[in-house]
Amino acid sequence: MSRITMKDVARQAGVSQPTVSHVINGTASISGNVTRKVNKAIEQLGYLPNAAARSLKKNTSNIVGLIVPSVDMRFYGELVKVIERILRREGYITFLCNTFYNGHLEKEYVETLIQNNVIGVISGSDIVDEKSYSLLINNHISTVLLDTQKKLEGMFSVQVDNEQIARLAVSHLYDTGARKISYCSEPIATSMLQTRYECFTHAMKEFGLTLHKNQCFFAQNQCNNHSKIEMGYDVAANVLLQDDIDAVFASSDEFAYGIISRFKEHEIDIPGQIQIMGCDNDPFSNLITPSLTTLQQPISLMAEIGVNMLLRLINDQSLNERSKCLEPSIIIRESTKNISTRKN
Incomplete structure (x- = not known):
């Protein structure tokens, strides 16, 4: 069945097609009686103006x-x-x-x-x-x-402010006694993720902490193939290979959820053995066990x-x-x- 057109409205209202156009677009002075006829015909037929044509005009x-x-x-x-x-x-x-x-x-x-x-x-x-x-x-x-x-x-x-995000994360973990902090992230697909990592390395230096390559782990899979939680779960396996990591800062809360899941499978005490911190204050961050310390972004x-x-x-x-x-x-x-x- 063909789409209802302005011509159909004109026929139903008993007026010309240009008159219908003027009523719809408000481009000419049309009497109240004719306007009511046109609007009634539009309602009866269920006519919808072509938005693309109107925007083009x-x-x-x-x-x-x-x-x-x-x-x-x-x-x-x-x-x-x-x-x-x-x-x-x-x-x-x-x-x-x-x-x-x-x-x-x-x-x-x-x-x-x-x-x-x-x-x-x-x-x-x-x-x-x-x-x-x-x-x-x-x-x-x-x-x-x-x-x-x-x-x-x-x-x-x-x-x-990603510089402030990194400083708050490292400062808090340092104050809790963490000294070998791991940085775990989804693929560096945006300038924001790149900057967050760079700011984290600078914050570690500010607190006199060394950040070795074996403390930094980045997911390799593209984000459209794997969820952040799955990527975090995979990356956590690398963290577990390091004996002395005592805290993890994850680039997002969803990424942290995957890390927590892997740690639980290995009966890692959180935060007793390894502390975990995320970023975003995702709605579920307060509902998981243990509830997730995080950096809130004012989304x-x-x-x-x-x-x-x-x-x-x-x-x-x-x-x-x-x-x-x-x-x-x-x-x-x-x-x-x-x-x-x-x-x-």
């Missing part, structure tokens, strides 16, 4: 592109939920794009967004291929990047500031700063020792 739309690696990762799932809620309240619809860190797929999405006249784009992480970023800028698409450490020309961004605030930035750009309003850096906070739970029981 007006050279704009109410669609915002939302690019993330994968909503399966709870950090990005939470980010998407907050962004969608705010945009919907402001009258915008989101076009969600999961790229799985694939630059080719990302470029296809960006081209599609531009072809559909999106009014703006928010990326929840790096733009993997800088050519995709150039496409957005060259086509004058307002763009804001979240959770990135990249510095691109004309970029607007919101991120969390909702990051999303709110990013959307507000984008809306100002869309409305040609000035911004006082191109980049906003947010502060993390530490949440101490059962997976690390109390400072009062630290080693001598």
